[in-house]
Amino acid sequence: MKRFPTLLSALILTCVPASHGAIISSGVQDIALPQSFFVGIYVNVLTQVTSSVLPSDFDTAPWIGFDLGGVDISNGDFLRPVVTGSAQVSNLTIGTSVGSPSNLMVGAGFSDNHTGPAADQFQLLSVGYVGFAFGPGGGAPQQYGWARITIDNTGTGTLHEWAYESEAGTAITVGAGAVPEPSGAALGLLAGAALLARRRRA
Numbered sequence: 001m002k003r004f005p006t007l008l009s010a011l012i013l014t015c016v017p018a019s020h021g022a023i024i025s026s027g028v029q030d031i032a033l034p035q036s037f038f039v040g041i042y043v044n045v046l047t048q049v050t051s052s053v054l055p056s057d058f059d060t061a062p063w064i065g066f067d068l069g070g071v072d073i074s075n076g077d078f079l080r081p082v083v084t085g086s087a088q089v090s091n092l093t094i095g096t097s098v099g100s101p102s103n104l105m106v107g108a109g110f111s112d113n114h115t116g117p118a119a120d121q122f123q124l125l126s127v128g129y130v131g132f133a134f135g136p137g138g139g140a141p142q143q144y145g146w147a148r149i150t151i152d153n154t155g156t157g158t159l160h161e162w163a164y165e166s167e168a169g170t171a172i173t174v175g176a177g178a179v180p181e182p183s184g185a186a187l188g189l190l191a192g193a194a195l196l197a198r199r200r201r202a
Contacts, residue, residue, distance in 0.1 A: 022170065023177035025163040033066045033149075033157035040067035045079065045134065045145060045162050059108060062134035070122075070149055070157035073111045073130070080104040081111070082131035089114040091121055091128040092174045098131035098144045099171025115151055122151050127160070129174045134164070141168035146175070 026048055033041050042051045042058070042065045055063055059076035066073055073089050075081055081089045082102045089111040092098070105111075115122045122128040127150050133142040145164030151157045163177035 022166045023163055023172065024166050025177040025179050026161050027179040028161050029159065030161075031159040033070045033152075033159060035069045035152065035155055035157075037067050037072070040065050040072075040074075041159065042066075043159060043162075045132070045147070045164060064130075064132065064147070066149075066157065066159065069153055069155060070151035070159075071112060071115060071153050073114065074109070075105060075132075076108050078136070079132055079134040080106070080109075082133075083109075083111070084120045087111055087113070088121075089130055091119075091123075092131045092146065094129065094175035096129075096131065096174045097171050098133070098146060098174060100142070100169070102131060102133070102144075104133050115153065122149075124151055124153055126150065131174060135168060143168050144170070144172045146172060148178070 026045075031041060031043065031050060039052050040054070042053075042055055042063050043049075044055070044061055044063050046062045054065070055061070057063070060078055062079040064073065064075055064079055064081070073081065081104070082092060082098060083105045084090045084103070087105065087109055091114065115124055117123070127148060130147045130149060131144070132147070133144050135142040143164055143166070145162060147162035148160040149158065150160065161178065163172070165172040
């Protein structure tokens with residue numbers, strides 16, 4: 001009979017993501033990005049605060065902004081996305097390193113040409129990854145992170161999650177620190193074990 005609580009504990013542990021050291025993850029957020037130019041979504045990747053209006057500290061805190069379902073991406077001086085050229089936010093692949101060699105937007109900027117068929121562009125309604133650095137300028141060490149998004153040019157886009165490296169100057173790998181949602185099979189096993197343990201006690 002004692003083995004059922006033990007089994008239940010083991011199953012719970014399989015659904016809890018392992019620690020990723022210095023990588024801080026938001027977990028799955030699935031924040032809706034409305035199809036509007038007048039109502040944007042601004043996210044502070046450090047505090048996880050969101051706002052539908054331009055924050056007063058947009059240039060002094062790590063905010064990133066999305067409007068038109070993610071077709072438009074904006075940033076202040078404190079957070080700079082990885083770009084192709086000087087202003088096109090790049091769609092990075094899982095496993096890409098974001099760090100000091102990355103090509104970052106210089107200062108505050110705005111990208112509206114990051115969707116399209118090219119390998120470094122976002123495909124509409126498909127998951128893509130934004131890399132970024134944040135921190136004060138002037139040569140100070142930066143912190144690096146990534147965000148997983150789905151862009152929609154006719155409906156609601158989604159900011160799924162993001163993660164960043166807590167140690168300044170340390171690169172992060174795109175996808176590292178992602179928090180997987182428990183699989184249907186794991187949740188089914190968990191529910192079954194709980195039900196069985198309950199019946200045994202009755």
